[in-house]
Amino acid sequence: MSEVTPAVSWPRPYWQPGEEEAVLQFYVFGKFEPELLIPSPRYGSPGLPEGVEIQRFQNAVLRQWEGYPLNGALGQLIKEDTPAAYENARIAPEVLVVRGVLKDADTLDYLRDTLGVLAGMLDVGGTAILDPQILTLFDADHWRRHYLVKDGAPPRNHVLILRSGEEAADRSWIHTRGMRKFGRPDLSLHNVPEGDIDRAGVLCERLVELLSLGANFAAGQELEVDGLAEGLVARPGGSLDDPDFNNTHIAFHWPQ
DSSP states (O other): OOSOOOOOOOBOTTOOOOSSOEEEEEEEEEOOOSSOOOOGGGGTOOSOOTTEEEEEEEHHHHTTSTTOTTSHHHHHHHHHHOHHHHHHHHHOSEEEEEEEEEOOOSBOHHHHHHHHHHHHHHHTTEEEEEEGGGTEEEEHHHHHHHHOOTTOOOGGGGSEEEEEEOSSTTEEEEEEEOGGGGTOOEEEEEEEEGGGHHHHHHHHHHHHHHHHTTOOOOTTOEEOOTTOSSOEEOEEEEETTOTTTSEEEEEEEOOO
């Protein structure tokens, strides 16, 4: 890979100004030189965008923090899903915390620049990256495969799509996490029957792409879905402290 890759803009062709802000947060575990020189230009990034900062901690010190992400329910989930990466993160001497809040914008260049910095951190001592918004810890190789994609990883790679049970035994709840990276609400599809699970999953992926590229849904807006006799009606709601999303969300109710 060349030392400098030209920065290519990541446009949002469906952008409509939104009231919400984009939130980025990552934990990079590893061992780093005292002077942190991050080769982000290799990955088309001039450095962190304004509003995003790096804080450096000794892992043993950060572990005392009540919100330390390798403890509690999130830590247990990570340990079960990716035990080797969890152990590497647990024993890493240092943690670089990358976080910031940004105003809604008509490009995703802020995300491109931040991902380039994260990629550079893996080149100078990072061994694992935690994205708490999607409840996922990546080892270095997995992170590179997932995000270092020509012209940028697709929006789907930045978001977690989950399936949970509903009260009715034959119905499911399809929902997302991670859309705060784009300054957009997450998605919530209730009452999905077993036979429509795949259709709902594909719909979620399409809506993730639309929203991440700038679209918004108004309250009461109807969404037509192939194969459904009735449209789905958008119901924005929720709050940033909703534990199911850590974000606001748009709810759709699958027809009976």
